[in-house]
Amino acid sequence: MSEDLKDIAREVHAILYSKRKDEQQNIIRTYYDTNAVLEEPIIFVKGQDEIIRQFFFTATIFISVTAEIYSITDSMIAGNHHVVSVDALIKYRLPLKPILFRQEIELRTITKWEFNGQNKIVRHEDIWSIKDLVETLPCVGWIYSYFGRKSVGLFIYQLAKNIRSCIGYDV
Numbered sequence: 001m002s003e004d005l006k007d008i009a010r011e012v013h014a015i016l017y018s019k020r021k022d023e024q025q026n027i028i029r030t031y032y033d034t035n036a037v038l039e040e041p042i043i044f045v046k047g048q049d050e051i052i053r054q055f056f057f058t059a060t061i062f063i064s065v066t067a068e069i070y071s072i073t074d075s076m077i078a079g080n081h082h083v084v085s086v087d088a089l090i091k092y093r094l095p096l097k098p099i100l101f102r103q104e105i106e107l108r109t110i111t112k113w114e115f116n117g118q119n120k121i122v123r124h125e126d127i128w129s130i131k132d133l134v135e136t137l138p139c140v141g142w143i144y145s146y147f148g149r150k151s152v153g154l155f156i157y158q159l160a161k162n163i164r165s166c167i168g169y170d171v
Contacts, residue, residue, distance in 0.1 A: 005115055006072050009084040012121070013111060016055050017067035017090050024055045033120040040126045051124070064093040080117040085110055107132055 008031060015027045028048050037044065038051045045054055059065060070087045077083055092105040107128045114123035 005074055005082050005084050005119065008115075008119065009072055009074075009086055009111075009113055010069070012113070013067060013069065013086050013088065017088070018065055019059045019062070021056055021059050024059065025052050028052050028055070031119075031121050032124070033116065033122045036121050036124060038124045038126075041128060041130055058092070061095075062092045063095050064091075066091050077114070081122070082115045083112055084115065085112045105133070 012027055012031055015023045018024075028051050032048050032051060034048060035046060036048065036051060037046045038054060043054065045051055067088045067090045070089070072084065072086050074082055074084045087110050088108075090107050090109050092107070094103050094105065110127040112123075112125045112127065113121045116122050
């Protein structure tokens with residue numbers, strides 16, 4: 001059974017992380033439970049229609065979306081459910097001129113699908129680093145990498161130092 005789920009995961013992943021909008025809708029209608037949820041660091045949606053809209057949006061705004069799968073693993077969890085995880089590098093190509101901006105966003109992503117006893121996906125979670133995303137954004141990435149993170153670190157250090165002195169806590 002787990003090999004079948006890995007095959008389903010490979011097929012679903014190949015279609016969702018691409019520009020194949022019609023196939024995305026079909027694959028979600030076929031393999032996702034009606035009330036499935038999709039979670040990412042910045043979004044949460046529920047239901048097939050909302051999940052379809054999320055992937056339609058991504059496929060629309062980028063020139064290309066490609067994925068390179070590194071590994072697929074699975075495990076059994078309570079209630080006759082299986083979790084299949086896909087570790088992949090997903091590349092999103094922006095419609096920008098490469099002279100001024102970086103044209104491609106690369107995100108190392110762990111996609112976790114929870115399958116119920118009927119082999120339907122009830123939960124889809126994409127895990128990726130916001131830091132990695134921001135660092136690949138045109139212009140913003142450089143500012144964030146070289147100034148933003150260091151500035152926040154210095155601000156927190158100074159804030160903690162001030163709080164400690166206010167409450168009489170010796171450093």
